[in-house]
Amino acid sequence: MQKVYELTKQLGVKITNERATYLALATCLVIQDPSYMRHMGKRLYSDIAALLGKTPLSVSRGISRAVCECWDYGNHRFLNQVAGCRVLEKPSPAEMISFMADYLVKQEPKHIFRYHHLLNSSWQEAALTDIEEVMASAPNKRRQTYTVCIEQLVPENHPVRLMDDAVNWEHITKLFTETPGYSTINSAVSPIQFIRFLLLISIYKTKSPQCLIEALDINIAYRWFLELGLADEAPTIAELTDCYNLYFADNQFLEKLLYGILETYRKKRIIKIADPATEAKKLIKMAEKL
Numbered sequence: 236m237q238k239v240y241e242l243t244k245q246l247g248v249k250i251t252n253e254r255a256t257y258l259a260l261a262t263c264l265v266i267q268d269p270s271y272m273r274h275m276g277k278r279l280y281s282d283i284a285a286l287l288g289k290t291p292l293s294v295s296r297g298i299s300r301a302v303c304e305c306w307d308y309g310n311h312r313f314l315n316q317v318a319g320c321r322v323l324e325k326p327s328p329a330e331m332i333s334f335m336a337d338y339l340v341k342q343e344p345k346h347i348f349r350y351h352h353l354l355n356s357s358w359q360e361a362a363l364t365d366i367e368e369v370m371a372s373a374p375n376k377r378r379q380t381y382t383v384c385i386e387q388l389v390p391e392n393h394p395v396r397l398m399d400d401a402v403n404w405e406h407i408t409k410l411f412t413e414t415p416g417y418s419t420i421n422s423a424v425s426p427i428q429f430i431r432f433l434l435l436i437s438i439y440k441t442k443s444p445q446c447l448i449e450a451l452d453i454n455i456a457y458r459w460f461l462e463l464g465l466a467d468e469a470p471t472i473a474e475l476t477d478c479y480n481l482y483f484a485d486n487q488f489l490e491k492l493l494y495g496i497l498e499t500y501r502k503k504r505i506i507k508i509a510d511p512a513t514e515a516k517k518l519i520k521m522a523e524k525l
Contacts, residue, residue, distance in 0.1 A: 239263055242335055243301075246317065247309020254297035254304070257283060261298060261328075262335045269336075272466040275329055292421075298328045305331065320384040329464040330385070385465055388455045395460040397505050398434065402496055411482065424470045424478040430492060431461050432475065433518045437497065438506055444472060444525060476525045483522070490515050 239259040248255045260283050265271045271279040280291040280298075287294075305314065306325040315321050318334040326334065389396060404427060411426050424432075432447065435457055441447045451457055451469040458465065483489040497511035508514055 238339060242339060245313060247305045248301045254301040257294050257297040258301040260286070261332050262339065265332055265336045266340060272329065272333065275466065276468060302326060302328050302331045318384060320387060323386060327464040327467055329466040333466065385455060385459055389459045393456055394505065395456045398438065398500065399460060401499050401503050401505060407492065422478050422481050423474040426478065426482040428461055429475065429478045429482065433493060433522060434496065435460060436521065437514055437518055444475060444521065472525060479522050479525055486519055490519050493518055
């Protein structure tokens with residue numbers, strides 16, 4: 236546990252704060268049982284809360300704040316070293332925990348722990364064995380393990396990158412963060428994620444929101460565009476509905492945002508669309524039916 240605390244401190248989190256304890260304990264539990272990464276909300280946060288006499292929500296918020304502290308005040312060069320790749324944007328809690336877990340176990344000379352979020356549970360049982368033994372006994376390449384960053388898995392010329400680069404997301408984010416009372420709103424889905432979700436439906440002609448949610452289980456590019464990590468759970472219809480009700484009670488505001496983005500995509504020839512205004516109205520109607 237001491238090594239985990241030291242790493243947490245090196246990343247820029249003040250170890251005197253409770254959030255440092257949450258992050259360190261989460262990393263320890265993931266090293267012991269990688270299946271925690273599949274159920275962060277339902278298992279990892281709940282187990283930490285039970286151990287410390289806290290609530291899962293306070294643990295979740297504490298870890299999120301620790302990640303923010305690391306990103307805002309920490310050493311980015313060291314973070315890149317821990318992650319094993321260049322980290323271009325603030326990692327999610329799941330990504331930060333996975334970076335730390337992988338980095339720590341790499342320090343062990345004999346028992347190296349590697350995990351991939353898409354492996355099945357039976358193969359994860361071998362997580363604490365020597366990596367060479369694991370690779371040698373792998374029945375085929377499908378079961379070989381790799382340490383990767385989601386940023387590496389999306390090609391530079393992929394449409395989702397063009398969609399992301401074409402929009403000034405920082406400006407749109409400020410429209411929400413500068414709104415009075417924004418910091419007190421607790422939503423599993425951010426307003427930016429909600430907008431990105433609707434854009435994916437439009438661009439890829441997804442039949443329904445539920446179909447897109449199901450596609451997130453296998454489509455890494457979609458996850459990248461929605462700013463989700465490999466281990467993050469896909470948003471549910473209920474969470475999307477809550478986000479819509481919290482942030483977009485004014486339909487005209489959302490419609491203007493969608494129209495502006497779709498018009499930008501049309502002008503830059505990222506998509507072929509006859510009338511961005513009509514498409515924006517269609518997305519609004521879909522959002523209302525969530």
